[in-house]
Amino acid sequence: MQLRVRGEVVRGSFALRADLDLALEGVAALVGASGAGKSTWLRLVAGFEPDAPALVEVDGERWQAPRQRAMPAHARSVSTVFQEPRLFPHLNARRNLEFAVHAGKREGTRLAFDEVVAALDLAPLLALYPHQLSGGQRQRVALGRALLAPAKLWLFDEPMSALDAQSRREIAPYLHGLCQRHAVPIVYVSHSLPEVLAVADQVLLAADGQVALVDSVSAFSTSFAEPLSGDDPGAVIHCRFQAFDARYRLSELAFGDAKLYVPGDLSAAGPEIALFIPARDVSLSTSSVHHVSILNRVDGEIEALRERGDSVLARVRCDADQGEAECLLARITHRSVDELGLAAGVRVQALIKSVAVRTGDV
Amino acid sequence: MRRRASKQRVTASVPAGADVLEAAWVTALLALATTAILLVLAPPLAWWIARTRSKWRAPVEALTALPLVLPPTVMGFYLLIAMARSGPLGGLADAIFGAPLAFTFAGLVLGSMIYSLPFVTGPLTSAFRGTDAQLLEAAASLGTAPMPRFLRLVLPLHRKALVAAAVLGFAHTVGEFGIVLMIGGNIPGETRVLSIALFDRVETLDYAGAHAIAGGLLAFSLLVLTFTYRWLRP
Known part of the structure; x- marks a missing residue:
């Protein structure tokens, strides 16, 4: 879907300038600090800023233009x-859900009622009124309601902020799958880095009143970008599937010169698999480590260090003879930095304790 | 003196009972018809008043509120002129139905609608003004056009205000007097309502009959309002 958003929305002292012409595909995460204009941008696209002198075009269809009736x-x-x-x-x-089913006759994908109810586990809630539901349950019903309305584009403004980790893990892959099955792109606002990087195919960054497309999700994930690295930073790595070891039930993946072993059979996940490696689960060693239970050890070089609260984030460029070099993030203590003499240019081995396979690919 | 009083009591008790029943029937019909029509016309008007940014909002709102401040006889006088055979409304009705509106039940309904309008639009307008704009946006984002949004979301959200407005409109129509006197006259079975029948009793010094009607109206209004307020906030 080709989306063009150009122009300005002024709300009080805040002005959002948008100049964006992009092919939306899959899940586009819209990230940025609070007040950077993410919600305003969504409102402009959705049609709730009809008086803004801005241009909104979707697949060549003009939804809004200055001096025209939106x-x-x-x-x-x-x-x-x-x-x-x-x-x-x-x-x-x-x-509430049926309201969406009978909402109107506009064009767009219509999902089956029973499928949405099952996927979001709404069956036990159907008879209850909103005031009888918890925050997370309400959010699930709201998500279901939005999915049941006919649409060619879904705009999600922090749709899982009130959900517990378990529900998120179940719902994120469903959304990603929907997006692929029905070819309906999603623009997804989130503050949670693992959530964003787990589902995003594209990243839109809102900052200083601008919304712009980030070239590479991998590069962005390790860029120390402030709006993302606040809570739980980590790196997105693209790997190639190599083999499945049936005896230990481990999949062997490769990127650069390195190999990664991930539990479970990923042979069906396609030749290229995106992984999320949280910085807190990466340790650094200045000498090669052998007698250790951690399977995944990757050689590389520290590219940059950045202080983040009580700890330090290190960006490690992994060795690669061929192909694009990938970077990891490691969260380490100030003490480790001093004792190991870590600095830009130092050779290290990164010990990776956990790896999250990008949910949508499973 | 004693003979006159006893004679009056006799005339008041037998035919007057039937007379009061008939007036009560006309009153109920009038109030029902007026309320029913207003429940169709007033919500869209109140919604427009509550939501519009048009410069016409204030004049229109003032026009609907006129019966609140104007003596009913003033409204009644102008309506009488308009509904007479020579007036615009009366002439139109005469051309279509062969009779002017003045001194008919239909004319009375029209007059009551105008007179009770602010009692219906008032509660609705203030309720509509408090509509959660976020819910309207949510409905729009699901693809609901303005009209179904009003019918499927706004009206059900404000069903209590709708009931309050209907009760007020009904009770107020039951209690109106001045406008009925001007445009309806006092035709038994057609335009003689309870308030007119009460006036008749007082004019003829039949205080017993007057007490019955006045007490009945008082009790009715009090009961209806009590039940409404209890229902609105249990």
């Missing part, structure tokens, strides 16, 4: 999950 929100084939659940208080969960 296409109203209900006619745009966009379904939005807002930060707040915004459930209709006088309807129970089932009727």
Whole structure:
């Protein structure tokens, strides 16, 4: 889907300037610090800033243009999950969902009611009213409601912020799968780095009143970019599937000169697999380590260090004779930096304790 | 003196009972018809008043509120002129139905609608003003056009205000007097409502009959309002 957003939205003292022309594909994460204009940008695309002198075009269809009457929100084939659940208080969960099913006749993908209910585990909630639901349950119903409305584009403004880790792990792959099965792109606002990098095919960065596309998710994940590395930084690595060791039930993946062993059979996940490696699960050693239970050891060179709160983030460029060199992030202590003499240019071995396979690919 | 009083009591008790029942019937019909029509017309008007940014909002709102401040006889006088055969409304009705509106039940319904309008639009407008804009956006984002948004979301959200507005409109129509006197006259079975029948009793010094009607209206209004307020906030 070709999306063009150009122009300005002024809200009080805040002005968002958008100049973006991109082919949306899969999940595009929209990241940025609070107040950077993420929600305003979503509102502009969804049709809730009809008076803004901006251009919004989707697949060549003009939804909004300066000095023209904007296409109203209900006619745009966009379904939005807002930060707040915004459930209709006088309807129970089932009727909230049905509201979306019978909403209107605009174009777009329509998902089956039963499928959405099953995927989001909504069956036990159907008879309950919004005030009887917990925050996380409300958010799940709101997500289901948005998915049931006909749409060619989904805009999710932190759709899983109120969910527990378990629900997130279950729902993220479902969203990613939907996106691929129905070829409906998702723009996904999130503050949670693992969440973003687990699902994102593209990253849009909102900063200084601008929204721009980030070239490479991998490079961005290790760039120390402030809005992302706040909570739980880590690196996205693209690997090639090599082999599955049935005896130990380990998949062998390769990137650069390095090999990674990941539990489970990933042979079906395609030739290229994206991994998320949290910085907190990466340790550094200045000498080669052998007698250790950690399987995944990657040689490389420290490229940069950045202080982050009580600890230090180190970006390690992994050795690669061929192909693109990938970087890892390691979270280490100040004491380790001093004792090991870590600095840019120092050779290290990165010990990787855990690896998350990108959920959508499983 | 004693003979006159006893004679009056006799005339008041037998035919007057039937007379009051008939007036009560006309009153109920009038209030029902007025409320039913207003429940269709007033919500869209109140929604427009609550939501529009048009410069016409204030004049339109003032126009609907006029019956709150104007003596009913003033409204009634102008309506009488308009509904007479020579007036615009009366002339139109005469051309279509062969009778002007003045001194008919239909004319009374029209007058009552105008007179009770602010009692229906008022509670609705203030309720509509408090509509959660986020819910409207959510409905729009699902693909719901403005009209279904109003019917499927706004009205059900404000069903309590709708009931309150209907009760107020009904009770107010039951209690109106001045406008009915001006445009309806006092035709038994057609335009004689309870408040007019009460006026008749007082004019003829039949205080017993007057007490019955006045007490009945008082009790009715009090009951209806009590039940409404209890239902609105249990």
